[in-house]
Amino acid sequence: MVLDTLKRLTSGPKPVVLLFVLLLASLYLMSAATQNSEVFGRLYSLLLAINILAMLLLLALIGRNLISLIGQYRRRAAGARLTARLVIMFAILAVSPISVLYYFSLEFLHRGIDSWFDLRTEKALEDALELGRSALDSRLRELLRDSRTIGLELARKPDSTIGLSIHAIRESTDATEMTLLTANGRVVSSSSLDPSTVIPTLPNQAILQQMHHGLEYAALEPLHDRGLHYRIVIPITNPDPLGEPRLLHTLYPIPERIDTLAASVQNAYTKYKELSYLREPLKYSFTLTLSLVLLLSLLTAVWAAFFSARRLVAPIRDLAEGTRAVAEGDYDMRLPLPGRDELGFLVRSFNEMTRKLSRARDAAQQSQAQAEEQRAYLEAVLGCLSSGVFTLNQHGSLRTSNSAAATILGIDLNEIAGLSLQQASVKYPMLEPLLETIADHLAPEHGGWQAEVVLFGGSGRRVLICRGSPLQAEGELPGEHVIVFDDVTALIQAQRDAAWGEVARRLAHEIKNPLTPIQLSAERLRHKYLKQMSPEDAEVLDRSTHTIVQQVESMQEMVKAFSDYARPPKLQLTQVALGRLVKEVLDLYQGDERLRITLDSKGEMPTIEADMGRLRQLLHNLVKNAIEANSDNAPVTLRLLVHCAEKDSCRFVELRFEDNGPGFSEESLDQLFEPYVTSKPKGTGLGLAVVKKIVEEHGGIIWAENHPEGGAVITVRLPVQAKHREPQHSDRSRPLLNTEAQLSRPRTDR
Amino acid sequence: MAFITLVSKSLLLNPLRRLRPGRWLRLLAALLCLTPVALHASAFSINDIHTEVKEGVHLLDANIDYRFSDDALRALSNGVPLTVHLTIEIERLRKWWLNDEIATLEQRYSLQYHALSHQYLLRNLNSGAFYSFPHYPAAVKALGTLRDLPLLDSKLIRPAERYQVSMRVALDIEALPSPLRPVAYITPAWRLQSDWYTWFLTP
8 A cells, every 4th residue: 555655656757857856956056055155055965965866866767667668678568669769769869969068068167167267366366465464564563663662661660560551551552452471371460452351362372382482473363353463472571580581462453444454355365265276176066066967967868758758659559458459359458548649549449449349249249159059959959869960061071960879879979070981981990881871872963861771880780770961951051961860770670579479479379279189180080090990091091190290290390490580589698708609519510420510710709798598509500501501411511710800809709601512592692591591401491590580689790602612601790899809909900881781791792 | 080091092882873964964975976985084193181070070181183184284275264073972881782872072173274464263163262373283283282171060970880981083074165075075185083082981
């Protein structure tokens, strides 16, 4: 608080102007004091000290300004360079004339002081003094002679009458005082013109000392308050031969007129001598005063330069800072008006501009807030959708997406934002079928489109229904697309399960139910009539009823197998070591002469989450399928390749069954995994359908193909959960992703 | 009957205490001149101090040897009066605290040359006493001879206490003509003064 008040009082031009005025007054007083004015003379040293202190104060003030300016200059503060230029310019403009003036003033001053002194004047004064002295000396000699006469006269007088004698003698002469005293200065008798004088004026010790040597003393002396007097001291003889020597001390006045003239000459001479002696100190003092004036002027000019420059640059600096603030987005800055000049007009215009900018900014912010609100609303709506939605810009890059899209695809879509579809495929190979489908439909002529896409990733086989449409809404850029897709894997599976369940139920109801009465009837016929018939008829009946029973049992088995196929999956998932399971199953066929099995297992197999019984059934069905596919009796060679797709981060394990049989016919390849589609002489026709069902229950895929060198190849891929994958090196291998149409056929021509 | 004990001619233990406003001014002026000033401390010397009690008053006798510099003598012969400042301070000594100042005595003497009469005029500026001398040695000798200068009423002196008297003489620069003062402040030839002469005063 105190500091603020102090700062307020010491800032601005007022204190410095006051200081300047005080300094001027002080310098004036000092100049007066130099001329020996009585009043100011006593204050000379004080004034000098005050002036020097004030100069130092002004110097400190300028120093502070200078340091501040240097700091601003180094910081490249707004207006610092301009302030520096103005200060330098003002300072030069002020210093040059003042310096010239100082030089010539000093010259004139010195010459002026020298001109006061003239040798002729000095000689005249000395002559006048000498003249006065000569005139007075002649009178002094006369008085000395008179004193000697008086002394001789008094020497003859007895002490008893000496007082009267002295008084009478003094009365008869011009003497103002006449005293008879001993050599030691003791007064014997005295007479004075002034009756009030009690103690006579005595000669000082030096005169008495001179008397001890028997010398006389006669001199002109100025007496205190009494002007010039002749003082004459002569030794006189003591009438008493035994008495101590005596002295006659006489004071004679100088005539008033002469005294006045003598005093005048004395004063003039003394003053002139003193002034002449003080010539150099006087020059020194004047030079000092003039230098102080010069310094004061210079320092004040420099300070004024700082002040003026600051005042001039302040609005420009404000404008620069204001412009910088506006550039940084601060439109609320208002600059103080410096005045009504052109700068004031400029500042007013700036303030008006920032005001308008501020309004425009507020309006833009309001619009942005509304747009943001609408966007947030739209995002909330899209976020609540169970369908995945994303948009592509005109370059085919992902622009926006909702959370359901990321959930369905199982990736963070932000990572492929801005990437082209091809780049996204490289980054996430599992998305390739979807991205290819989208790319195929991006042409503008397609309009709205719909497709079913199957993805195969870490979470298994996913079937997506994908719909796309070009965005033609107002404001949207042409060529943008919106893609909406739904995960229908569970729906399709549920529909398929429901359909096959209905078939199984009808079969059981319509076929399996009549079979038991048929079988029972046939057995009853056989039991009742076989013994009563002739052997020939009995044989016919026996064979017929046996056939009926056998076929009914066969039909029951077939219905049971189908029922098993169509029943809803009740998987009991456990961690299964696939490699061990394959070995166990194949070990069962070690003694079978119809089969030669080669197991080729590469690397360590991860465990997969699967129903072990169902997998065991899958393996048996595929092995049996290979055995049954062989029409002749030659042993079948089955090569089973089991490996983990290490190049694809071991996202799945692959089982590849290769046999040396006749292979699949081209016609049957498309329906190979449908129920009751078989080219084999034996079997129910459900073997591969069950296999496919088990694979799909486990989220895997299966396809069949013919080997180029002959024989059939069936490939099964089962997903591996992420937590069971081995640490892998890259994720760049080709994915196992197929559309529905390619499900049973590998993409490459193998 | 009083007796004196000579202690030293050096400065007192606490010289700053002796700085009165006038001295502050001189010191400040000397500092502002920023010129190293070697004081002519040995220009004046105080000798033969003697105090005695007469009629209940301590009286001082002293001889002071004034050796004015050539510059000062030249100024004197050119009519510039020289003023000498005599300062005497009497303090009661205290063991655990600053000394108690009992009395301060200041005497100023002016010496001037009268060209017409060839006399040197000596004035006691305090008492107005006026003397004239036919030559400089007699005037300086009279200036340097102090006889029966009353110091202190003996009633102010307590028997159980110790008292210290300090005395110093100096040329008064402030009494010089003002053009001469700046030069005098920065010129050693004009900075004429004695050391502090200190002695103990007991009843």
